[in-house]
Amino acid sequence: MRLVIVGGVAAGTKAASRARRLDPEMEVTVYQEEPEPSISECGLPYFLSGIVERREQLVARTPEKFAQKDIEVLVRHRVERIDASARKLIVHDLSAGRTFEDTYDRLVVATGARAVLPPIPGSNLQGVFELRFLTDADRIRSYAETYSPEKATIVGGGYIGLEVAENLCSLGIEVSLIEGQDRVALAYGPEVSESVEAELESHGVNIFTGEKVDAFTGEDRVRGVRFGNTELETDLVIVGVGIRPNVELASEAGAEIGRTGALLVDKHMKTNVPEIWAAGDCVETTDLTSGEPAWFPLGDTANQMGRVAGTNATTGEDTLEFPGTLGTGIFKVFDLGVGKTGLSEQAAADAGFETVGASLSTYDRAAYYPGAEKVFLKLIADRATGRLLGAEAAGSSSDKLIDICATALWGGLSYPDLVNIDLAYSPPYGPALSPVIQVATILSGKFERAKEGVRASE
Amino acid sequence: MRLVIVGGVAAGTKAASRARRLDPEMEVTVYQEEPEPSISECGLPYFLSGIVERREQLVARTPEKFAQKDIEVLVRHRVERIDASARKLIVHDLSAGRTFEDTYDRLVVATGARAVLPPIPGSNLQGVFELRFLTDADRIRSYAETYSPEKATIVGGGYIGLEVAENLCSLGIEVSLIEGQDRVALAYGPEVSESVEAELESHGVNIFTGEKVDAFTGEDRVRGVRFGNTELETDLVIVGVGIRPNVELASEAGAEIGRTGALLVDKHMKTNVPEIWAAGDCVETTDLTSGEPAWFPLGDTANQMGRVAGTNATTGEDTLEFPGTLGTGIFKVFDLGVGKTGLSEQAAADAGFETVGASLSTYDRAAYYPGAEKVFLKLIADRATGRLLGAEAAGSSSDKLIDICATALWGGLSYPDLVNIDLAYSPPYGPALSPVIQVATILSGKFERAKEGVRASE
Numbered sequence: 001m002r003l004v005i006v007g008g009v010a011a012g013t014k015a016a017s018r019a020r021r022l023d024p025e026m027e028v029t030v031y032q033e034e035p036e037p038s039i040s041e042c043g044l045p046y047f048l049s050g051i052v053e054r055r056e057q058l059v060a061r062t063p064e065k066f067a068q069k070d071i072e073v074l075v076r077h078r079v080e081r082i083d084a085s086a087r088k089l090i091v092h093d094l095s096a097g098r099t100f101e102d103t104y105d106r107l108v109v110a111t112g113a114r115a116v117l118p119p120i121p122g123s124n125l126q127g128v129f130e131l132r133f134l135t136d137a138d139r140i141r142s143y144a145e146t147y148s149p150e151k152a153t154i155v156g157g158g159y160i161g162l163e164v165a166e167n168l169c170s171l172g173i174e175v176s177l178i179e180g181q182d183r184v185a186l187a188y189g190p191e192v193s194e195s196v197e198a199e200l201e202s203h204g205v206n207i208f209t210g211e212k213v214d215a216f217t218g219e220d221r222v223r224g225v226r227f228g229n230t231e232l233e234t235d236l237v238i239v240g241v242g243i244r245p246n247v248e249l250a251s252e253a254g255a256e257i258g259r260t261g262a263l264l265v266d267k268h269m270k271t272n273v274p275e276i277w278a279a280g281d282c283v284e285t286t287d288l289t290s291g292e293p294a295w296f297p298l299g300d301t302a303n304q305m306g307r308v309a310g311t312n313a314t315t316g317e318d319t320l321e322f323p324g325t326l327g328t329g330i331f332k333v334f335d336l337g338v339g340k341t342g343l344s345e346q347a348a349a350d351a352g353f354e355t356v357g358a359s360l361s362t363y364d365r366a367a368y369y370p371g372a373e374k375v376f377l378k379l380i381a382d383r384a385t386g387r388l389l390g391a392e393a394a395g396s397s398s399d400k401l402i403d404i405c406a407t408a409l410w411g412g413l414s415y416p417d418l419v420n421i422d423l424a425y426s427p428p429y430g431p432a433l434s435p436v437i438q439v440a441t442i443l444s445g446k447f448e449r450a451k452e453g454v455r456a457s458e
Numbered sequence: 459m460r461l462v463i464v465g466g467v468a469a470g471t472k473a474a475s476r477a478r479r480l481d482p483e484m485e486v487t488v489y490q491e492e493p494e495p496s497i498s499e500c501g502l503p504y505f506l507s508g509i510v511e512r513r514e515q516l517v518a519r520t521p522e523k524f525a526q527k528d529i530e531v532l533v534r535h536r537v538e539r540i541d542a543s544a545r546k547l548i549v550h551d552l553s554a555g556r557t558f559e560d561t562y563d564r565l566v567v568a569t570g571a572r573a574v575l576p577p578i579p580g581s582n583l584q585g586v587f588e589l590r591f592l593t594d595a596d597r598i599r600s601y602a603e604t605y606s607p608e609k610a611t612i613v614g615g616g617y618i619g620l621e622v623a624e625n626l627c628s629l630g631i632e633v634s635l636i637e638g639q640d641r642v643a644l645a646y647g648p649e650v651s652e653s654v655e656a657e658l659e660s661h662g663v664n665i666f667t668g669e670k671v672d673a674f675t676g677e678d679r680v681r682g683v684r685f686g687n688t689e690l691e692t693d694l695v696i697v698g699v700g701i702r703p704n705v706e707l708a709s710e711a712g713a714e715i716g717r718t719g720a721l722l723v724d725k726h727m728k729t730n731v732p733e734i735w736a737a738g739d740c741v742e743t744t745d746l747t748s749g750e751p752a753w754f755p756l757g758d759t760a761n762q763m764g765r766v767a768g769t770n771a772t773t774g775e776d777t778l779e780f781p782g783t784l785g786t787g788i789f790k791v792f793d794l795g796v797g798k799t800g801l802s803e804q805a806a807a808d809a810g811f812e813t814v815g816a817s818l819s820t821y822d823r824a825a826y827y828p829g830a831e832k833v834f835l836k837l838i839a840d841r842a843t844g845r846l847l848g849a850e851a852a853g854s855s856s857d858k859l860i861d862i863c864a865t866a867l868w869g870g871l872s873y874p875d876l877v878n879i880d881l882a883y884s885p886p887y888g889p890a891l892s893p894v895i896q897v898a899t900i901l902s903g904k905f906e907r908a909k910e911g912v913r914a915s916e
Contacts, residue, residue: 010890043826043885057826288880300883300890307899308878323878330882339882368501368515399887400858404865410879411869420766420781421868422746424788424797425758427501429857432468432758441765 001026003313004089004102006079006249007110008032009039010302011280013061015108015310016071022314029072029102031091034133037063037073042299044137045160048144049167058134082107082253084273106275106313109255109263110306111246113281113297118241120155122216128237131164140238149173149235153225155213157184159331160240162196165205166334168236176206176232178225180241183209187329188392189344189378191359195394199336243297245282258284260295268318269309279309286324289342289389289409290351296327328406330399339402342390342409345380354383356450358442362435364397366427377401377435379415379443386414386447397430404436415443459484461771462547462560464537464707465568466490467497468760469738471519473566473768474529480772487560488524489535489549492591495521500757502595503618506602507625516592540565540711542731564733564771567713567721568764569704571739571755576699578613580674586695589622598696607631607693611683613671615642617789618698620654623663624792626694634664634690636683638699641667645787646850647802647836649817653852657794664690701755703740716742718753726776727767737767744782747800747847747867748809754785786864788857797860800848800867803838812841814908816901820893822855824885835859835893837873837901844872844905855888862894873901 003019005012008030016030030037038060046052063073074091080099081090089102115130117123127147129140143149152168154161157179168175177184177200183193184200184207197207208227216237217224225232245262247255255271255278258264262284269277280302287294308322330339348355359378366372375395382389391405408418418440425432433441461477463470466488474488488495496518504510521531532549538557539548547560573588575581585605587598601607610626612619615637626633635642635658641651642658642665655665666685674695675682683690703720705713713729713736716722720742727735738760745752766780788797806813817836824830833853840847849863866876876898883890891899 040824040826040885040890042883042890043824046827046885051828052826298883300892300895301880303890304878304895326880328880328882330884330887332884332886337887339887341880341882366498366501368498368510369504370509397858399882400855400861402882403858403892404861406881407862407865407871407879408869410875411866411871413865413869417868420762421865422759422784422786422799423864424786424799424857424860425500425756426788426790427498427504428790429788429795429797432498432500432761434758434861437758437762 002103002105003028003108004104005030005108005110007112007280008037008073008075009041009110009112009280010299011306011309012108012110013038013066014303014306015110015279015313016066017069018307018310019314020069020071022311026314028070029074030066031077031079032073032075033078033094034135035075036134037061037066037075039134040299041132044131044134045163045167047137048140048164049170051167051170055134055138079249082249084253084276087275104275106316107277108309108313109250109271109276109278109282110280111249111282113243113245115239116242116244117239120213120216122218122222125216125218126221127218127235128216128222128239130239131160132243144171144236147221147235151176151232151234152236152238153178153232153234154238154240156240156242157209158186158240158242159329161238162200162333163331164238164240165200166203166332169203169205173236174204176208176234178208178211178213178227180212181209185338187344188338188340189346191376191378192338192392192394195336195376196333196338199334203334243281245295245297247282250276250278250282259293260284262295267321267323268312269305269322270312277309277313279305285322288324288326292351294325294327296325298329301325326406326409328402330402336394337396337398338394339398340390340392341402341406342388343380344390344392348380348389353389355380355389356383356443356446357381358439358446360435360439360442362438363431364395365430367431369427375401375435377439379405379439381415381443383450386416388413388415388418401435404434415440415447419444460561460563461486461566462562463488463566463568465570465738466495466531466533467499467568467570467738468757469764469767470566470568471496472761472764473568473737473771474524475527476765476768477772478527478529480769484772486528487530487532489537490531490533491536491552492593493533494592495519495524495531495533497592498757499590502589502592503621503625505595506598506622507628509625509628513592513596537707540707542711542734545733562733564774565735566767566771567708567729567734567736567740568738569707569740571701571703573697574700574702575697578671578674580676580680583674583676584679585676585693586674586680586697588697589618590701602629602694605679605693609634609690609692610694610696611636611690611692612696612698614698614700615667616644616698616700617787619696620658620791621789622696622698623658624661624790627661627663631694632662634666634692636666636669636671636685638670639667643796645802646796646798647804649834649836650796650850650852653794653834654791654796657792661792701739703753703755705740708734708736708740717751718742720753725779725781726770727763727780728770735767735771737763743780746782746784750809752783752785754783756787759783784864784867786860788860794852795854795856796852797856798848798850799860799864800846801838802848802850806838806847811847813838813847814841814901814904815839816897816904818893818897818900820896821889822853823888825889827885833859833893835897837863837897839873839901841908844874846871846873846876859893862892873898873905877902
């Protein structure tokens with residue numbers, strides 16, 4: 001029995017390891033286009049600055065290590081076509097420059113996602129980069145070593161742009177950030193966007209919101225960015241305006257595409273094509289809060305999906321299920337941790353919910369304990385049922401608060417459940433009542449008053 | 459309508475504030491025996507060492523501040539008797555040395571708990587202390603300033619003893635810790651006790667386990683501690699072997715005592731005596747994991763109970779419910795954070811559960827991200843149903859991991875729910891898969907193998 005996996009980052013390598021563990025007899029081959037497998041893509045911004053010192057640190061396992069587990073990982077190999085009826089693949093070996101045919105009994109598609117490059121004139125100038133793969137980071141580092149850029153421009157105020165801003169600043173580069181919408185961190189409510197912008201500004205980042213880049217200028221390498229009536233000098237541009245799922249290979253083999261544009265799979269990570277499973281950034285999943293199809297290209301989710309796809313592709317049965325996700329995420333920008341889970345107020349409204357929200361800026365530990373810092377937390381609940389729909393946090397311990405809220409959402413809890421929840425308290429670790437409890441209590445008051453309002457008007 | 463509250467620490471002051479907020483007309487009086495109300499008792503160890511610099515920092519609100527909210531707080535007043543049929547109180551004013559009568563319409567008993575002092579010869583020597591109230595801390599500090607102790611002995615390896623050990627060490631005092639059982643931190647499994655002992659030893663604390671103190675020795679002030687064949691020199695002793703609920707006042711007024719020895723209340727924090735509610739360290743509650751009566755004298759729980767008791771005593775109705783607790787707790791000992799929620803393996807066995815457990819020592823963030831540290835996490839599940847019964851953690855980010863697990867327990871989640879749970883990932887905040895997910899996955903493997911074992915034997 002031969003299992004082939006197309007794509008060797010988080011989902012693909014997890015599926016391979018899982019197959020090997022479950023079935024020592026299975027032949028397992030992974031094709032990976034990039035020169036290394038199992039790259040920690042989330043670590044790339046920190047490699048730009050040298051916070052992560054050596055590129056090997058971002059390669060979880062080399063092909064040699066996989067070989068020791070009897071998993072064949074072929075890097076610099078691009079799968080060009082899947083013939084599902086014949087269970088064959090056309091593979092291009094990029095190093096050798098040759099094309100060959102392979103066969104499979106079962107296939108896992110883990111082709112990931114690629115950066116979107118908007119059609120801005122000058123995008124092909126030297127010094128204009130995206131940051132998706134380790135090889136992109138290599139190119140940026142090599143460019144920076146050659147030209148020692150003094151001014152950099154980041155296009156896009158999403159989490160990659162924000163993480164890159166921090167890391168370029170730490171190299172002593174003057175950073176400008178251009179965002180097309182009226183604020184950065186659009187997945188969050190306006191309070192969080194404001195904190196992020198304040199954090200960026202306090203570290204000297206120039207922010208331009210509501211601006212669309214008209215052109216990158218320069219002769220051979222980039223020297224400027226033009227938008228509206230402004231032309232900024234710049235030596236380096238990093239574009240992070242979004243990514244898009246790599247669905248073409250599977251789609252040409254007959255796999256259906258979902259509403260989000262990513263591959264459609266069932267709960268068992270199976271596509272509609274017999275013997276083909278898919279996992280990771282290339283697939284669509286369910287947003288468990290709204291119940292709607294969603295696309296959340298995140299490393300941890302890809303890993304979890306890879307486990308399910310790898311298991312089921314190995315057993316050939318519907319052994320494991322992947323239930324869907326909450327879109328939980330976090331990023332760090334300078335000293336500010338910013339996280340979310342579930343729906344923002346806007347996303348909840350878009351999904352048809354009427355919401356009640358409450359928020360608070362409070363301390364992360366007992367106010368008298370040294371080092372106490374502020375954290376902002378917002379909870380969003382369904383007006384009709386009281387069910388928690390989402391949470392956002394910014395500041396110290398936001399990772400903890402978001403993980404508490406994510407677990408609450410995962411368990412389908414409602415705001416009253418959070419008023420008396422028994423969390424861990426000690427002065428070095430939190431205020432007597434967790435910010436989650438404090439905000440849930442405020443929320444509870446709002447629901448009570450809303451009910452009284454209804455009663456009074458009856 | 460007159461509401462009287464007996465006890466002015468966490469539960470009592472919370473109940474008072476809640477009453478004032480809900481009913482501006484209610485007369486609210488709080489009697490507090492100690493010289494200050496609303497003391498942060500959990501902060502006391504940090505006041506010994508000066509980590510918390512000023513004693514005022516541990517007084518959340520002075521009587522004057524309460525007066526501004528039209529809450530009368532009478533400190534140094536001890537309620538000596540409740541006449542429930544006449545709704546009268548006998549109160550002793552400790553400052554004036556006089557006794558008077560007061561009346562109430564509704565009463566909240568929040569008499570807290572007191573330290574247990576074992577009958578050890580020499581306990582009355584100068585320099586032998588307990589640490590329960592701010593006045594105890596005052597006495598210890600004053601003694602330490604007068605005698606500059608070089609060697610201190612702590613009796614009891616529970617969380618207070620452990621926190622005090624850290625704080626005395628930070629004053630340059632050589633600390634010995636004596637525990638009657640064979641390990642410290644008995645509420646935890648043996649792995650955690652080992653980590654705690656290693657942490658203590660690495661900071662120079664001498665640990666004696668399985669030892670019972672026979673006597674404190676000295677003429678006027680303490681100079682030694684004798685146990686077995688050992689006599690340790692010591693200048694200062696702090697006894698922290700446990701606390702006991704203050705139930706006598708309410709009990710004499712007819713309130714029932716529960717199986718744990720604390721006051722019996724219903725979900726609305728009502729005692730069996732008409733118009734008397736009770737809350738905080740003096741009451742028994744339900745352990746939500748085992749469903750059994752339990753006594754968890756913890757500041758955050760007291761606060762939450764106080765809110766419920768204060769609300770219901772104000773409305774005179776069963777407006778709010780307090781559901782019970784998980785016994786979630788955390789403490790810091792030097793650089794080690796140690797937390798738990800739900801049942802330990804021993805407690806689960808005592809409650810009649812057959813358990814499956816799994817544990818792991820892993821990183822608190824991406825291994826390549828600077829500052830990554832180890833954390834130990836154990837999950838305990840019910841063999842019959844897979845429901846999560848408890849969790850223990852020791853090390854960096856243990857507060858986060860325990861709060862995730864506490865929320866999972868609160869939501870009644872089972873181990874498979876935690877395998878695919880969507881938590882927040884970014885390299886500075888965690889490994890790609892949270893330690894919770896990693897341990898749940900190991901647990902999942904154990905359950906699978908157990909099932910296969912059953913199948914194979916059928």
